[in-house]
Amino acid sequence: MTGLALALTALGLMLGAVFLRVPIAIAMGLTGFFGTWAVLGSANAPLAQLKALPYDTFSNPSLSIIPLFLLMGQFATRTGMSAALFRAAADWLGHRKGGMAMASVGACAGFGAICGSSLATASTMGQVALPEMRARGYSDALSTGVLAAGGTLGILIPPSIILVIYAIIAEQNIVKMFMAAIIPGLLAALGYLLTVAVYVRLRPDAARAEPRKPYRARLRTLIATWPVIVIFGLTMGGIVGDWNWAKPGAQALFTPNEAAAFGAVATALYGLAARRLTVAGVLASVLETAKATAMIFFILLGAEVLKGFLALTRTPDLLAQWVLTEGFGPYTVLLIMLLAYLAFGCLMDSLSMILLTVPIFLPIIAVLDFGLTPEQTAIWFGIIALIVVEVGLITPPVGMNLFIINGVAGDIPMGRTYRGVLPFICADILRVILLVSFPAISLWLVGALF
Numbered sequence: 001m002t003g004l005a006l007a008l009t010a011l012g013l014m015l016g017a018v019f020l021r022v023p024i025a026i027a028m029g030l031t032g033f034f035g036t037w038a039v040l041g042s043a044n045a046p047l048a049q050l051k052a053l054p055y056d057t058f059s060n061p062s063l064s065i066i067p068l069f070l071l072m073g074q075f076a077t078r079t080g081m082s083a084a085l086f087r088a089a090a091d092w093l094g095h096r097k098g099g100m101a102m103a104s105v106g107a108c109a110g111f112g113a114i115c116g117s118s119l120a121t122a123s124t125m126g127q128v129a130l131p132e133m134r135a136r137g138y139s140d141a142l143s144t145g146v147l148a149a150g151g152t153l154g155i156l157i158p159p160s161i162i163l164v165i166y167a168i169i170a171e172q173n174i175v176k177m178f179m180a181a182i183i184p185g186l187l188a189a190l191g192y193l194l195t196v197a198v199y200v201r202l203r204p205d206a207a208r209a210e211p212r213k214p215y216r217a218r219l220r221t222l223i224a225t226w227p228v229i230v231i232f233g234l235t236m237g238g239i240v241g242d243w244n245w246a247k248p249g250a251q252a253l254f255t256p257n258e259a260a261a262f263g264a265v266a267t268a269l270y271g272l273a274a275r276r277l278t279v280a281g282v283l284a285s286v287l288e289t290a291k292a293t294a295m296i297f298f299i300l301l302g303a304e305v306l307k308g309f310l311a312l313t314r315t316p317d318l319l320a321q322w323v324l325t326e327g328f329g330p331y332t333v334l335l336i337m338l339l340a341y342l343a344f345g346c347l348m349d350s351l352s353m354i355l356l357t358v359p360i361f362l363p364i365i366a367v368l369d370f371g372l373t374p375e376q377t378a379i380w381f382g383i384i385a386l387i388v389v390e391v392g393l394i395t396p397p398v399g400m401n402l403f404i405i406n407g408v409a410g411d412i413p414m415g416r417t418y419r420g421v422l423p424f425i426c427a428d429i430l431r432v433i434l435l436v437s438f439p440a441i442s443l444w445l446v447g448a449l450f
Contacts, residue, residue: 033046060168062168078281084227104129119154144416152401153192156386184431231267334436397418
């Protein structure tokens, strides 16, 4: 059996194990271990690899960003920032038809900017916004659909844990990945707002308008969101801003690692000062962060073991050569990859999908001619892949965000959630087509700042 045939067989068995609910980290790690054993004919090599690989993997300083941003998200969840964002958005948009649903989108975008997790954003905002919309007569389909879709903004609007991991495994600049995600993230929020506006005109019984709030009340609730604005502004602005006016082009105020640490500390200090975060809450946040970090790092280690096996078989290089030899068009290959992301994104979480596929897909994308530099191609592909994986989180029948929102709702039939999310999936597909057709949308801000 050739190395390529062995790799494809091993990957097929691994996917079968994942579908049988074997944890993805174990499935990838065992596939890489036994695959390396099969290629080299001895267990000594993979065992020797395991002695050094964990240290080599986790000694990367960039990985410290992950627990810090996770901790920042935990603190933000416990300090009531999500509720403040929703109240402000509801006061400014609630008088419009479907305004509370639009407010949910805005609040998800704001909370996602400091949370960095799709599932956490969906869960937190579901608990805050869903009771409010149901109490005001919004249909179950619209209420759950908009929150499931809005949750995906948490993973796209920076800072994002998945963007950090993609940047590390694709060997790209983390700050550039953050900047490339901003415009697509804002387009996503705008697309969801327009979807709500169209939805309530086609289905007038799905929502209603609330009385217009006086401007004094609106300003009061808007001012209450200052912690989010200040912390997010300093965290992201400190990474890319030119803070030395006397010397244009000077180094930014923060490195990404320092920005993550600042965000976590600033969020904690605000919570403690406002008496919304107790010592017990801090300890609980640290514990939850440790659990999430351990899960992510375990998956990352399994992916590295699998990556070593694929490198031995030269699978990515051979597939790239085969694509070039067969003469497939660049966009045909990209379409096949995006369809694969959409299909498997319904069954696997976004982190697992990115770690599993990028070592295989990115070398193929890199040899295709999209009229971009290698760096631009890697950044552009990462943004598109992440968006499509996130669409999988809201695609029936097994999108993870759908189950989270439905679990928060408790008594809403899943079928109504499925119907409610379909218009937002259509908006996402249109956005993907736009970003694929015009790479400059993702790359313009990167070029302007760097």
